[in-house]
Amino acid sequence: xxxxxxxxxxxxxxxxxxxxxxxxxxxxxxxxxxxxxxxxxxxxxxxxxxxxxxxxxxxxxxxxxxxxxxxxxxxxxxxxxxxxxxxxxxxxxxxxxxxxxxxxxxxxxxxxxxxxxxxxxxxxxxxxxxxxxxxxxxxxxxxxxxxxxxxxxxxxxxxxxxxxxxxxxxxxxxxxxxxxxxxxxxxxxxxxxxxxxxxxxxxxxxx
Amino acid sequence: xxxxxxxxxxxxxxxxxxxxxxxxxxxxxxxxxxxxxxxxxxxxxxxxxxxxxxxxxxxxxxxxxxxxxxxxxxxxxxxxxxxxxxxxxxxxxxxxxxxxxxxxxxxxxxxxxxxxxxxxxxxxxxxxxxxxxxxxxxxxxxxxxxxxxxxxxxxxxxxxxxxxxxxxxxxxxxxxxxxxxxxxxxxxxxxxxxxxxxxxxxxxxxx
DNA sequence: GATGAACTTGACCGTTTGGTCAACAAACGC
DNA sequence: GCGTTTGTTGACCAAACGGTCAAGTTCATC
Numbered sequence: 218x219x220x221x222x223x224x225x226x227x228x229x230x231x232x233x234x235x236x237x238x239x240x241x242x243x244x245x246x247x248x249x250x251x252x253x254x255x256x257x258x259x260x261x262x263x264x265x266x267x268x269x270x271x272x273x274x275x276x277x278x279x280x281x282x283x284x285x286x287x288x289x290x291x292x293x294x295x296x297x298x299x300x301x302x303x304x305x306x307x308x309x310x311x312x313x314x315x316x317x318x319x320x321x322x323x324x325x326x327x328x329x330x331x332x333x334x335x336x337x338x339x340x341x342x343x344x345x346x347x348x349x350x351x352x353x354x355x356x357x358x359x360x361x362x363x364x365x366x367x368x369x370x371x372x373x374x375x376x377x378x379x380x381x382x383x384x385x386x387x388x389x390x391x392x393x394x395x396x397x398x399x400x401x402x403x404x405x406x407x408x409x410x411x412x413x414x415x416x417x418x419x420x421x422x423x424x
Numbered sequence: 425x426x427x428x429x430x431x432x433x434x435x436x437x438x439x440x441x442x443x444x445x446x447x448x449x450x451x452x453x454x455x456x457x458x459x460x461x462x463x464x465x466x467x468x469x470x471x472x473x474x475x476x477x478x479x480x481x482x483x484x485x486x487x488x489x490x491x492x493x494x495x496x497x498x499x500x501x502x503x504x505x506x507x508x509x510x511x512x513x514x515x516x517x518x519x520x521x522x523x524x525x526x527x528x529x530x531x532x533x534x535x536x537x538x539x540x541x542x543x544x545x546x547x548x549x550x551x552x553x554x555x556x557x558x559x560x561x562x563x564x565x566x567x568x569x570x571x572x573x574x575x576x577x578x579x580x581x582x583x584x585x586x587x588x589x590x591x592x593x594x595x596x597x598x599x600x601x602x603x604x605x606x607x608x609x610x611x612x613x614x615x616x617x618x619x620x621x622x623x624x625x626x627x628x629x630x631x
Numbered sequence: 632g633a634t635g636a637a638c639t640t641g642a643c644c645g646t647t648t649g650g651t652c653a654a655c656a657a658a659c660g661c
Numbered sequence: 662g663c664g665t666t667t668g669t670t671g672a673c674c675a676a677a678c679g680g681t682c683a684a685g686t687t688c689a690t691c
Binding site for chain 2 (some may be wrong): 245246247248249250318325328329330331333334335339342343346347350351367369370372373374376378379380381383384385387389391392394395396397406407409410411414415417418
């Protein structure tokens with residue numbers, strides 16, 4: 218997707234600095250709420266200098282977004298049709314949770330974009346994302362058909378995994394306001410809860 | 425909270441028109457992304473006229489937020505300690521889901537605010553909201569202690585209910601992109617899934 | 632260490648933004 | 662009807678915004 222044009226050391230370093238700063242700003246302010254001055258300031262660069270590396274505010278944003286989409290679906294692609302269904306789905310949930318935990322800014326950037334109607338990635342959603350979820354849903358359905366999973370709607374199962382895992386990144390302020398945790402410890406509890414939630418939901422009943 | 429000052433017919437009508445238009449705009453653009461011109465245009469009023477009824481853009485926004493917070497917690501307050509635990513919690517989830525379904529704009533407004541750090545409602549979260557959730561968590565814990573619910577972390581249970589129900593309002597574009605539903609029918613499936621999810625999770629095992 | 636390419640930035644520009652104001656129009660109370 | 666309150670708006674303002682540019686500085690290469 219992103220072609221690897223020749224880059225000097227300085228280019229590489231500064232582009233990374235800018236993208237990191239922009240991720241901070243965009244994820245907490247949204248596209249329109251973010252300003253080039255904020256980004257430049259967060260990157261400790263002058264505004265014209267930022268625009269020397271990226272042609273526009275929009276260009277920085279779309280670069281972040283496409284980088285993100287590339288990796289965001291990896292956990293789902295890693296579902297193994299040959300594995301144990303419950304283990305696979307719980308493991309998928311764990312990978313997704315881990316991503317929200319390690320990349321909360323990316324999660325919030327994505328959330329901001331979607332909540333506001335996803336004007337820039339609507340094609341990605343209707344195309345590649347839909348295809349991948351459709352494929353996954355068929356796999357889950359086949360597992361259910363084989364009696365290896367309790368019957369559930371595969372699509373809504375996937376949605377619920379997305380919702381519950383991303384919640385801890387996207388609604389971090391709310392979670393922290395209620396749990397008043399120190400550090401990250403509450404996320405271990407969250408993961409344990411989610412493992413229980415999905416294990417109980419997916420385990421077939423004996424009769 | 426909002427004191428009822430004397431209002432003429434015109435005031436009442438126009439304030440409502442403005443708030444409704446502003447909800448449209450704020451919920452889909454965020455606070456910073458929304459402009460007074462958009463709001464005025466959506467309300468079919470001139471910009472100075474909008475500012476005749478509200479002292480500032482911020483005033484419109486905070487009015488919407490405080491109206492919202494008032495009603496947003498009602499479903500949780502309606503939990504009945506004397507009812508059947510599973511029925512009560514599933515009914516709570518249903519009420520929450522119904523709110524997201526009927527008031528998706530409000531849900532997105534809230535989501536926007538929280539994702540961006542909730543600068544204006546951080547006190548509400550750390551105060552009243554935390555108290556209410558703490559109280560609910562104790563109730564759930566007592567139900568578990570009495571063996572009437574399968575053991576789960578009460579806080580994360582509540583978070584998961586919030587996450588899964590709001591998801592359908594906040595991430596509507598994504599859900600629709602994948603399911604390509606006509607109308608609202610997919611939300612019935614979603615609700616059925618969530619009932620299953622929480623029933624299975626909360627039902628105590630016999631042994 | 633000279634030369635050209637890569638990098639940096641203060642000053643600036645046009646537009647958009649939230650908000651004001653004075654002047655006018657409608658509605659209300661009598 | 663008539664005066665006063667209430668409602669309405671075009672014109673305007675200062676600040677903030679995304680983006681440009683010319684002039685300067687640093688860097689790699691020979």
